[in-house]
Amino acid sequence: MKKLWVVIGMLALVVSCSKLEPAAPAKDKVLDGPVDGLTYAQAAQHGLGDADFTGQVFTKETGLGPIFVATSCASCHAGDGKGHPFSTLTRFGQIDSTGNRFLDQGGPQLQDRALPGFQPEQIPAGATSAKFMPPGNTGLGFLELVPDADILSMSDPNDTNGDGISGTPNWNTIPPFVTPAPNALTRNGKYICRFGKKASVYDLRQQTTNAYNQDIGITSAFEPYDVYSHLEIDPETSTTTINNVVFYLQTLKAPVQRDQSNAEVMAGKQLFIGINCSGCHKPELRTGASPVAALNNKTFAPYTDLLLHDMGPGLDDGYTEGNAATSEWRTAPLWGLGLAPGSQGRQYFLLHDGRAHSIEEAIQMHGGEAGNAKNAFNALTGSERQKIITFLKSL
C-alpha cells in the first residue's frame, strides 16, 4: 500500500510540476512579447527573430567589430525596453541639413569600444556630437504602419492654430535597399522618416541593418561596408537573419496601459490633455494596411506624433540627422514609460541621452515648442501634477 502511495505521489508530482514553477508576469507588467493574433507561421518567424535579437552574441570570429558599441542587440535593448547609459550611442559630425561632414572620419556613429589589439574611435576635432539612449522596441510595428498622410496631417509648420507647437516631418533620403510603403509621400525625392531620435530613419529594415553595422560592426547585403576599414566586405550576417529580426521588431506588442479605470489615472490623463501635452504626445494613432492581421488598421496609443519639434536650447546638443535642426527632436512615444525602469536597471534614464532621472525632471527639461505645456504643468497644484505623473506611470 505504501508503494502505491509513492507511485501516486510521483505521478502527481509529474502532472502538477508546472504549477510549482514561476508564473508568467501579466502582459501589462512587461514590455516584451509578441502582438496577439499572429498566425502559427508568423509566430514561428517571430521566434526566429527573437532568437537572433536576444540570443545572438557576436564575437571576433562571427564578425564583431573590430570597433563596435555592443556585442548583441540585447546588450542595448534589455527586455525590449529603453536602454541604459552603458549602451548609449554617440553620433557626431552633422550640424545642419547639408549632411554629415565627418563620414570619412568614422561618422555618423562613434564606435567607442574595440576588440583587444584595436583602438576605438575618437570624436574628430571640430565635430559636434550628441549621445542617444537606445529606444524601447515595443510597438515599433504599429509606428511603422502609420500612413504618411496621417503624420503630415498632424504637422503645423507655421503654427496656424497658435498653440506654440509647429511640428514637421523629417523629409530625408532613403538608402536603395529600402522599399517605400505603397502610400508613401515624397518631396524632392525625399520621404517622411520616423525612427530614431531625429526621425531620420525610414523603416525598421533601415534601422535594423544600420544598427547591425554601426552598433555591432556587422556587415550585411544591405550595409556591406566595414566600419573599421571602410571597405566593402562579405556579409557577416545573412539577409534571412535581418528579415527575421525586422519581423520580430514589427510584431512586438504595444505596451499595455495599466490601471486605466483608476480615478487618479483618468484625472491625470484629462490634465495631460488639458495642458496640451497631447499637442505633441498624441494619445491615439492608427495603422494602415498590413499583411499581418494583428497590425492591420489598428488604433493604438503611442503618445507621439512622429514629428520633429524644437525643444529649445537646453536640449540642443549641436548635432543632427537628416533635415532636422540641432534643437529638434522627434516626439518620444510615452507608451511603456511606467515600465521603463524594468529595463533600465530599476531607475529612469529619460530624454534622448538619459539625462533626466525622473519623469518630473524630464518635464522640466522641456523647452521650445514644449515650453507652454511645461509652464502649464508647473502652474498646476501639487496634487494635479501628481495625477499626471501617475497617469504617465500607467503607460
Added chain:
Amino acid sequence: MRRKYLIAILFIIRFSPATAQIDPSLLRRVPKDTSRPVMNMDAMYNRPSLQLGKLPVSLGGYVEANWQHLGTDGISEGHQFQFRRLSLFVSSSISKRIKFLSEIEFEPSENSIEVEFAAVDIEFHPLFNLRGGMIVNPIGAFNQNHDGPKWEFTDRPISAEKMLPDTWSNAGFGLYGKYYRDKWMLGYEFYLTGGFNNSIINNNQNKTYLPAAKDNPERFEESASGEPLVTGKLALKNTRIGEIGLSYMGGVYNKWQDDGLILDKKRRVDVFAVDFNTLIKRTNTNIIGEWAWILVDVPNTYTQQFGNRQRGGYMDIVQPVLKNNILGWEGAVLNVACRLEYVDWNVGRFKQTGGNIADDVWSVMPAVSFRPNSQTVLRLNYRIRKQRDLLGNPPANTAGFIFGISTYF
C-alpha cells in the same frame, strides 16, 4: 570474392559471442585502498572499479540521466529527458609505483567525446610524485570530484561548472604529494600546463566565461599564450574536523604574439579558490563548500559586458535521515539535502553611471536522495534560481523539478 567476405563476416558474427563472452565471475570489484587516508586530491583514483582476472587493468565509469521540468517566468520547455553523460575509466598499475589512469567522457547532447584525464603517475616518494599527461587542474575541489554519483544533486554547481570550468583539463606535468601523521594530513599539488585563450573574453555567453576555453582543442597541442598555466593547491585535513583546500590557477591567457608579431600586451587570468568539507559526526551531517575569485585583465577599451572580476561558490548540506534495509537494499540511505549557490559574473561598477553591475545568479536547491548502495544515487531536486542581467533589472525566475539517476559501474 565479395560474397566470400560476406559469408566470413556472418560466420564470425554468428559464432564469436560463444567464444568471446567474458565470464562475469572473472570481473571483480577492486577493493578501495583503505591503508592510506584520502583527501580531495585523491578523487581521480579513489573510484570504484572492476578488474578482469589478474590483469593489471581496472575498468570503471559512471552514467548520469535526468528528467526535468523547469519553467522561467511562465515559459517552460516541458518534460525533458536528458542523458547527461557516460564516463569510462581505465586504470593500470604499470609497476609498483607507476600507474596510469584515463577518463573518457561521452556527452551526447554536446556531441562530444572527450578525454578528460589521461596521465601517468610516478611515485619517487610519498611526498614527491610526478604526474604527466592530460591533467585535471586542481582548482577548487569540484574539478577533481566531478563524478555524478558522488553528489545528491542532478546539476553540477553553477560556480564550479560555469564560472570555474568543470572537468578543466590540460596537457602538462607536475608534482604532488601527501604527508600524514595521526589525524592530520597535508597535501600539495603543483602543475604547469597549457591553458586559456582569448575566448574567455570573446564568446557567445556575452560575459567573461572561462569555460569557453574548453572549446579549444588546440590547447592540448599549442598554448595560446606560449606560457604555462600554473596551478597549485595546498590542502589540510583533520579526520575529525574536515578538510580545507587553498588553490590558485593563473597565467597569461591571450595570444599576444603570432609568428613574432606583437598583437597585444600579455593579459593574465588569476583564479583563487578555497574549498572545505566536513562531517559533523554527532548528526552525521556532511557539509561541502567552495568559493572562488577570478581576476581577468580585460582591455579597458573593450566592453564592460566582459567583467574583469568574478566571484561565486556553493555550499551543500547533506543530512542522512534513514539508514536501513529499505526495499530489500541492505544499508540503503535516504538523505535530505540543500545546495546554496551564488555567482557574480561581473563584479564592478559602470564607468558611465558608477552604478553596480549586476549580472549575477543565485540558486537554492533542496533535494531528496536515495542511495541503495554507496555507488548509486537516485535524486529528486527542486531548483529555485534568480538571475539578473547586467543592468540589475528584475530577475528571471526559474524553478522546477529534476529527477536523476547516477551510478558507478
